[in-house]
Amino acid sequence: MTVSIVLFTSDLRLHDNPALRAAQREADRIVPLFVYDEGLRSTGFAVPNRLAFLADCLADLDAGLRKRGGRLVVRSGDVVDQVHRVARETGATRVHVAAGVSRYATRREERLRAALGDTDCRLVVHDAVVTAVAPGELLPAGNDHYAVFTPYFRRWAAAGVRDVLAAPRTVRVADVTSEQVLPRSEIGGVSPGLDAGGEDAGRRRLRSWLSGGVAGYEDGHDDIAGDATSRLSPHLHFGTLSAAEVIREASREGSSGAQAFIRQLAWRDFHHQVLAARPDAAARDYRSRGDRWRTNEKETTAWLEGRTGYPFVDAAMRQLRHEGWMHNRGRMVVASFLTKTLYVDWRVGARHFLSLLVDGDVANNQMNWQWAAGTGTDTRPNRVLNPVIQGKRFDPGGSYVRRWLPELADVPDRCVHEPWKLEGLDRAGVDYPDPIVELAEGRARFEQARGA
Known part of the structure; x- marks a missing residue:
């Protein structure tokens, strides 16, 4: 029996998930794994609102897997240690993960690759899972990224997005121990008006947006009182929705509002390709202006x-x-x-x-x-x-x-x-x-x- 691990990070979905589908295609059984990564506490991710939304996402992901005969495997600790342990426990030969662009994500990939280097298990990193177009796919002549949006957008629009993958009908999970998903109710300090997370919630919001809101987006997106925006950004961030699928579905709508909305998704990819090429821009000026900022x-x-x-x-x-x-x-x-x-x-x-x-x-x-x-x-x-x-x-x-x-x-x-x-x-x-x-x-x- 062959086993592959799918390490969920910013792709907490079953629909259009290339890492998940690749693991299923090559192995008899898979381990859909999420690690409450202790390293994220130092990055600023582990704040109440995102932890609460994450709890919704994981509960929904587990429910979706169970409907298909599987379940989500949850561990806590150092992500590399936990992946290594699961690989040993199951005899897994592949670990599939979505590519990230932050310094933390790229270091995680490096550490995983090094930790698995002396085993029979290989790391497979999938591009264009978190973004619609992979950060390094479109390059201007003589540079490692686009620094201006308009020429990037022209290339991005011409490149198109990959085909959208269906959610699996069945999922067979290897026998391995799991912790419980942290319920949202146990997380304190959450904003009272925070939306619910999860793939089902994201897909409902997407359907509602495409059927009633996106056509008026070009004229109404700045109507701050009317709130005529999609509010899909949390779902794109956590990957409960695929950017590629959102773009393809919006393209079918065909209106000028849909095209204006798609342009905003291109901005998201643009920023990801900037940070992928210049990871220090997370903390340093991308272009220094010699500012001597005030402290008041x-x-x-x-x-x-x-x-x-x-x-x-x-x-x-x-x-x-x-x-x-x-x-x-x-x-x-x-x-x-x-x-x-x-x-x-x-x-x-x-x-x-x-x-x-x-x-x-x-x-x-x-x-x-x-x-x-x-x-x-x-x-x-x-x-x-x-x-x-x-x-x-x-x-x-x-x-x-x-x-x-x-x-x-x-x-x-x-x-x-x-x-x-x-x-x-x-x-x-x-x-x-x-x-x-x-x-x-x-x-x-x-x-x-x-x-x-």
Whole structure:
């Protein structure tokens, strides 16, 4: 009897999983293995929101395997040690895993390969499982990655995505001991509005999005109050949905909204290929601007708590704390405010986002923060987003602000994005702070620092 191990990492699904299908194709029995990796505690992954979503994902994955005659095998500890042990216990000859782009993921692959080197078991790494197009597949002449999105997107769109694989009908699992999946109910500190995780939840959300939302995405994606986005990012991050399948399904819809949505998935692949080529960009400026960032604990705390005095910024920060998620327009505005208006190091914001975001992965989080700070791939590194103008443009009626800032519920529309302009009776009883900085002052300070 031949045995292969499937090490699930960021591909917690049965549908369109090349690593799983390859293992089944070559072996009589498989070990669908997930390791609660103790090494992830030091990376910042093990925060309540992502652990809770992960618990949902693992419970759903186990349920899906059991419907097919199998089960999920769960272990805890060092991932390399646990894989090595399972390989010895079962006599496995292959370990299949999805390729990652973070420094942690690539080191994990190196350690696995080295640990298995003196055994009869071989590591097989599968590209284009986490992303739609493998990070190193598209290269410009004379460089190891694309540094500008538009030429990358042209190549990406022309390349297309791989065929989508069906979920297995049956799964035969080798006899090996397993721990219990940690239930979500035992995880404390979870955002009260956090969505449910798991492949079934992701596929339901995808079907709903394709049938009712994606057609209007091009015109409505910046409607922050209407929340006209897919909210698929957590499922793409955990791999409960395949990026390749999402793109193929959206392409069938055929609308301009679907094409605009697919372009956003290309941005995800773009950031992954940048980080794969420049792993130090997770912590260092991709393009240094010689910044000497300010340290101001009072202003930074106000930003963290959603008490800056700028309603659009504060509403987005409170949404993040409540839901573990934030609308993309909100992410852009709060990041610009921290890095350019307050002139605080982008790493401060990136760390806070990773402490709460359920979809927080290193590639997209760090590279988007660097884009906003002007140290990344933005071709206009000194652009500053004015939170008042952004609020009036993308939340003109103030519905989004009022949803997250109940203290402004009764403020007239004309002042909902500028409550400091309230006078007389309108100002009475409004418990909302004055702005912590004048926008003109912050912009002038930033431009002087950048020499813009």
